[in-house]
Amino acid sequence: MHGMGMDGIGWLVMVVLWIIPAWKILGRMGMTPVLALLAVIPFLGFLILLFVVANSRWPNFDRSQKV
Numbered sequence: 001m002h003g004m005g006m007d008g009i010g011w012l013v014m015v016v017l018w019i020i021p022a023w024k025i026l027g028r029m030g031m032t033p034v035l036a037l038l039a040v041i042p043f044l045g046f047l048i049l050l051f052v053v054a055n056s057r058w059p060n061f062d063r064s065q066k067v
Contacts, residue, residue, distance in 0.1 A: 022036035026053075029053075030058060
């Protein structure tokens with residue numbers, strides 16, 4: 001009987017669908033891409049990552065530009 005944990009395929013899917021894109025986005029924002037590894041922590045890691053991104057100064061963001 002299988003448990004509720006992730007097997008090898010589950011981890012691979014998570015890396016491809018979440019960690020790699022988050023790594024690239026954080027790099028483009030000028031933040032350390034290593035923060036994307038927080039996604040490994042189920043649910044709580046995503047919330048921590050959102051909190052850090054929302055409450056930090058983005059090095060590559062110029063406030064003088066209008067969006």
